Amino acid sequence: MATPATAAKDSDFVAQLEAANLHPLWDRFRKLTPVKPQAKDPPFLWRWKDIERFTGRAVSEVPIDDVERRALILVNPAFGGETVTTNNLIAAFTVLDPGDRARPHRHTFAAIRFATKADGAATIVNGRRCEMKSGDLILTPPMCWHGHINESDHRIIWFDAANIPLLRTLDANFFEPGDAKANDFWQVDDGDEKLWGEAGLVGADIDHARAHSPKYRYSGEATRRLLSSLPAGPDGARTVRYTNPATGGAVMPALDCYAARLPDGQTTRPKRTTCNMICLVVSGQGRSTVGEHSFDWSQNDVFSIPHWNFASHQAKGGDADLFIVSDRSAFERLDLLREELQ
Ligand code: 1HN
16 A cells, blocks of 8 residues: 655655656646636726827827827736736727828737727728718728728727737737728728628628628617617616627627617626626716726726626616627637626
8 A cells, every 4th residue: 555645755746747847737736727717807997088198199199100000008907017908808099180091901810999989080891991980880800901091180089999818828810911002992982881781681692701790880870779779688788789690690709799778877787707898988977896896987988897707887877888899709609608697
């Protein structure tokens, strides 16, 4: 019979294993397989008034022709200086002055824009001009060419989100610059976007991209109209999912978008999910409790709901609308999505 190993003997054995590039599972089992997810980041609120004061300086100090994109990224300090908003996702605000053009490029990460103050701007996606009216969502799916232009007489700001941190973890980033001087890139109309504008109607003989939504622009007006007509869901909010009209599923395989209308004065039932969410306050004001943190928010503030934190929301002084971007579809595809309502 072997005598039980003493702690000292065991640690000597572990040291020898480590020196031989072997690790024992027994002394690190809990670390490798925690009993539940534990987000690195506490929830965080970025107030619009703290961001807005930098937008003017970004425009005057950073010429658009010198940079790929003029975006101010929202960072949670819990990631130790990494450019991350919450696990797998980043959010930002982009500023364009009249005449500014953000040159064409494409990449494997998925991105979206949500028009906060962008009337008069347009994003060209794969040869289709997508106008950016208040509350519009524009998709720039993986490897679709896109560029942005401000043809208005005023400064434009929109909200961006992308799954760059996820693609960095997977080391799956590819990037291709377009031709900054190619005038024909910008001289397009809405093109094939017309094929996807009518809910429930799809061209029988139209071939379309399988991996992501063939529709790139989702109108804010239509979203607000649907939010007003919907009944409340089990959590008490009215929620719209932006979907791929060809499949009924998420707009992109690893970026999944929602709009929610929170009823005045009512607290939604706490919900938690294995996916990560970033919420932009589109209109109204209120308060959210995420895990052990609570914060008051108003228009254009942004807050994160890191995975597996219960979150509940309350609109105050009227209904409030949130735009929510998440990595939910990635978790769905990996069969890792778990959701609980309290
Ligand atoms: C990005 O790629 C774009 O492609 C815009 O238009 C804003 C903000 C952060 C990270 C990537 C774009 C972005 C971004």
